[in-house]
Amino acid sequence: MSDLRALPDGLPWTSEQAFLLLDGAVLSDLPQRLKQISPAASPLVLYDQPPFSALREVSPLLVALAPSDAALLNFHLQHAEEECGVLMFSGAPAHAVAEHWRKLLTVELPSGAAALLRLADAAVVQALFASAQPSLFGPLTCVVTADRVPAVWHVHRPRQAECPPLCPPYRLSAEQSAALDQVDRRRMLLDLDAHLLKHFRGFHKGEILSLRWPMLEDIEARASALHLSCQAELFNYANLTALLDGSAIEQHPHIQQLLHSPSLQPPGERVALAVDLAERWASQRNKP
Structure with a gap:
């Protein structure tokens, strides 16, 4: 409690x-x-x-x-x-x-x-x-x-x-300004937590928020490394992570190539395409 x-x-x-x-x-x-x-x-x-x-x-x-x-x-x-x-x-x-x-x-x-x-x-x-x-x-x-x-x-x-x-x-002060920037980041992670609880409850485990928080920070860090910044792009990357059920992206060569190969396509568009590939993979995986 x-x-x-x-x-x-x-x-x-x-x-x-x-x-x-x-x-x-x-x-x-x-x-x-x-x-x-x-x-x-x-x-x-x-x-x-x-x-x-x-x-x-x-x-x-x-x-x-x-x-x-x-x-x-x-x-x-x-x-x-x-x-x-x-x-x-x-x-x-x-x-x-x-x-x-x-x-x-x-x-x-x-x-x-x-x-x-x-x-x-x-x-x-x-x-x-x-x-x-x-x-x-x-x-x-x-x-x-x-x-x-x-x-x-x-x-x-x-x-x-x-x-x-x-x-x-x-x-x-510069410190207060930075702390308020972190409030915005924190609020986005709280919204992400609600999103994952609603749509991917089986993946997003932990009875209390403090237990789920490290996963949220990890998803945000990996999304940032791909130059995904806005909330919609972060949520899409979280969807990708959940659809792959936490498995490493390296285990999915088509998705790995799409996200990490040099491209003129914006990162947000690439992660959206990666979600489509992950949805197909998850659908095939769940078939009897």
């Missing part, structure tokens, strides 16, 4: 106010659901001002957790594996916490270009706060994010008692 069913010990429940930042883009009809779960809750909408006003319906929502509000906390735990929320603690009022997060909606990349962050995405917040950069915390004293791959919680605390206010735009 997942270790995400319960939060870690040692969180400052009695000394600080707890807040949830929930992802309205992932949790459909989030404002209405929150009203049903916790009628007394007063969520603050992060996208309540330009240039995000048109996205208000899918905005991240910040909501304070009352000490007796077990239903709302259980809602967060039930969706922890979707990584669509962040738990945090602060001694500041809700509006100050919300304003701090709004300063991070748009950040600067190391190149100087602007980027929009999905701030209720636990993986994005984990990539940011792993640096422990003081101004990221601002009024926050503790930030807790779920990580569904190893099924653990990450707890981030500032290294100093008082953190300087964040002055927008926040400029990402």
Whole structure:
């Protein structure tokens, strides 16, 4: 069973106010659901001002957790594996916490270009706060994010008692930018895991994600070596691997030649043709 069913010990429940930042883009009809779960809750909408006003319906929502509000906390735990929320603690009022997060909606990349962050995405917040950069915390004293791959919680605390206010735009360090790039790669592998579970469950074995993860990384590494980069090409290569039931491509000379011989044909087209050959091989193999 997942270790995400319960939060870690040692969180400052009695000394600080707890807040949830929930992802309205992932949790459909989030404002209405929150009203049903916790009628007394007063969520603050992060996208309540330009240039995000048109996205208000899918905005991240910040909501304070009352000490007796077990239903709302259980809602967060039930969706922890979707990584669509962040738990945090602060001694500041809700509006100050919300304003701090709004300063991070748009950040600067190391190149100087602007980027929009999905701030209720636990993986994005984990990539940011792993640096422990003081101004990221601002009024926050503790930030807790779920990580569904190893099924653990990450707890981030500032290294100093008082953190300087964040002055927008926040400029990402090279390390933070690289970590966010890895979030995109990780999300693609999570999508690949769902794809293989749906279409090739007999091949994609492992009761928990952490057991399946090494295979996903291996497939991605071999696809990258063939200069396959986009999600469709990665999925096609995974289909090829599954259709061959894990056997080495070298055992299939026609497929080996198609993928590894010099060619003017783009790699994505070649792997699609290789999937056709693998489907024929699998069909013949399964005949009585």
